[in-house]
Amino acid sequence: MSQPATTGAPAPAPAAGTATRPPGSPPLTSGARRSLLGASAVAALGGFLFGYDTGIISSALLFIAPEFGLSDGMQQVTVASLLLGAIVGVLGAGAVTDAAGRRRTLLVGAAVFAVGAVVSAVAPGVEVLIVARVLLGLAIGTASLTVPAYIAEIAPAESRGRLVSLNQLMITVGIFVSYLVGYLFDDGEGWRWMLGLGLLPALAMFLGVLRLAESPRWLLGRGRREEARAALLRTRTPEAADAELAEIEALSAAETRTSYRDLLRPAMRPAVLLGVVVAATNQLVGVNAVIYYAPTMLKQAGFGSSAAILSSLGIGLVNMCLTFVALLLVDRVGRRPLLLGGTSVVILALVFLGALYLMGDDGRPVSGGLLVAGLCLYIAAFAPSLGLAIWLINSEIFPTAVRGKASSFGNVTHWGLDFAISLTVLTTINALTPTGLFWIYGLFGLLGVVYLHRRLPETKGRSLEDISASLRG
Template identity: 40%
Template sequence: MKVSKKLIFFLGALGGLLYGYDMGVISGALLFIKDDIPLNSVTEGLVVASMLVGAIFGAGASGPLSDRLGRRRVVFIIAIIYIVGALILALAPSMPILVIGRLVIGVAVGGSTAIVPVYLSEMAPTAQRGSLSSLNQLMITIGILSSYLINYAFTPIEGWRWMLGLAVLPSLILLIGVIFMPESPRWLLEHKSEKAARDVMGLTFEHSEIDKEIADMKEINRISESTWKVLKSPWLRPTLIIGSVFALFQQIIGINAIIYYAPSIFSKAGLGDATSILGTVGIGTVNVLVTIIAIMIIDKIDRKRLLVIGNIGMVASLLIMAILIWAIGIQSSSWIIIICLTLFIIFFGFTWGPVLWVMLPELFPMRARGAATGIAALVLSIGSLLVAQFFPILTDVLPVEQVFLIFAIIGIGALVFVVKYLPETRGRSLEEIEADLRSRTNATNAQIDKTE
């Protein structure tokens, strides 16, 4: 059955929607879980953060597994795990079962962060790779917005079980959709046949591009290396570190504090539960809109330039908010907080949000792309875990403005990292990026010599 290009990329990115939904839905559910299951600041952080603990395992395992079994089969497994986790959460009678359900969901979330960017990147033609790979971030933002809308819809009945359990529906769509997803052509060329790879590339590439792409992939395949050998090789280590630090910064510059705890922040500023959740709907809507803008421009502007612009905007938003809250008090700052957090989301949404998911698979070589992206996603999950676990504790012991000042300082560190260490990848094929990476350490010639 021939599948349209649009359907391929929609289904390929659907895991991102589930990631976004499960990341955002907990923010509203927490307001009402406490009425049925007692939580303090520590156990609240544990419920939120347990998903990220599961994500660490999911990201670490899914990358190498996808290099062995294929991207498509691993996505099928991820869809089943999402369904099981959502059902556990919907029926959870106690805090420990909530944590178990979030752990299970987390395994699927970690798998999504590792596999979806790789799949989209490997399916996309070079000239459109940025915009098509950004569909992952668009789906994440749509998932977050969907969770906020569901939270708002069920607020009158305090239906937190419905909020958490409705993740089953998109999970079922993903499970069925996998049937129509082709396997990555780069995986097929290495594990099946050139004909299989060409057939799939015919669905998303121009026919004039296929011969060159296949030739480049075959040149890389001449190098006799296993996934594990590539991962532990000295020539890849600096890039793996850069990719992992990049992923860590994306999570600790403050975005997850907003996604997870925006209603709680608004409540502290004096807004009611319904108004607090409605405020997050506005933020989620802005996030989707700016991500659509990012998809339109990401292949026209250098990746690093976008990241620098985003960093400057995010840091400025946090600094302005922190100063104004300090000057006039949080109870008088509700609209200032909403405006500044919205500005933060705007700058994050068209820069750091999509660019990370585009660049991670671009940075790594084909033979270990799934595994290396999985390692970076694992580090990303650790960063998200740190924010989820410690943000409520920090806001208990520090004024809110000081917490956001900490995120601003981290944002300055991220800016320095981007300027100094991150390579530019726009406008180059995945094989050209890999060839350049290898040539800097003579890795290509050394490995080819061993096979001749």
């Protein structure tokens, strides 16, 4: 996930299609900074909705399941339907944003978020609820590509890291708020309010995007140079805008000469495989089993509904706070220490969680308090390591000319495995016990950290060309 640039640390490498500011250019004015922050915050509402709509089902499911008489299998289908939509959304988002533009895609995404929230809230049965969640998934998949791309393309290099990182921070804020809303509406019919309240940020996003300018990079790619220059002049001097336009033109020309077939060349395979392994490890340690099913696990462990949701609220708070800390540290400490160290703690937490159930009776952990502590430790280690790395590493390890196409492999891997895991959590618990579930996730994490220890370069402070050259086969 994207990172901030911090004082005294090397600035993040530029994202595809963006340019660095010429040496000696004047700093941004306060008005330009406010304009950039406002535009980025509006776009990052897509990240908030991403987090809210993925997290709210964990609380709502406690009441949806008995009301609609859902089996474990149908609970998993209800959760996973959103991820199925996200896979379709992320596969189609690239073509849609290229054809319609970033701004229009954000508008459509906000509208779909709103429709999905309303339909979810009034769903008369599980079939309609599943359709609504597929719609929400389409919006989430689209937002996961479009929001970071839009922010990266409007931001100057020196503030790009901080601004793009708003998206990831807002995802964790959305998850935390979803747990808070779940606690506030903890009653039989409250689940409809939980799902329906997603309408409010969706409307705020839609109205905010109406006031945004289109991405200058997209405008330039459509031959609308003067409009692109006008968009850049909102936050750049004329000299800086002209220099950035020239670099965008050069990068766009390089991108048009590449194809997905180029990614299969031996020189590109190590980087593509690394991006896929980071994304796969992110999911295979079971983070979304925790996000989607934590209240269900806690209720099965003997907690009441309110206590289960309240405990999940604590987990969401830890996730949000540690993500913020990671954004402050990633350009100081480096990627490798955070990723390898944090993932190692994730593995230990999974072993600990499995042991709690092994020592307990009747499918319950030996201590509910220790279960909550173990889940908090798990998410505290995940947030600054694998949580941050999936987007960050995939944005840094590929040459500029193929970065957009190459990073899509990691994105599709993320959503595909998210779908598979959400569809199998309760079934795996029934078949292998919670101990088996957590220890399988721990084994996947161990395999991932061994590979990453051997293959992951430190990318802090290095140029994209240097990073990609070190990974060429």
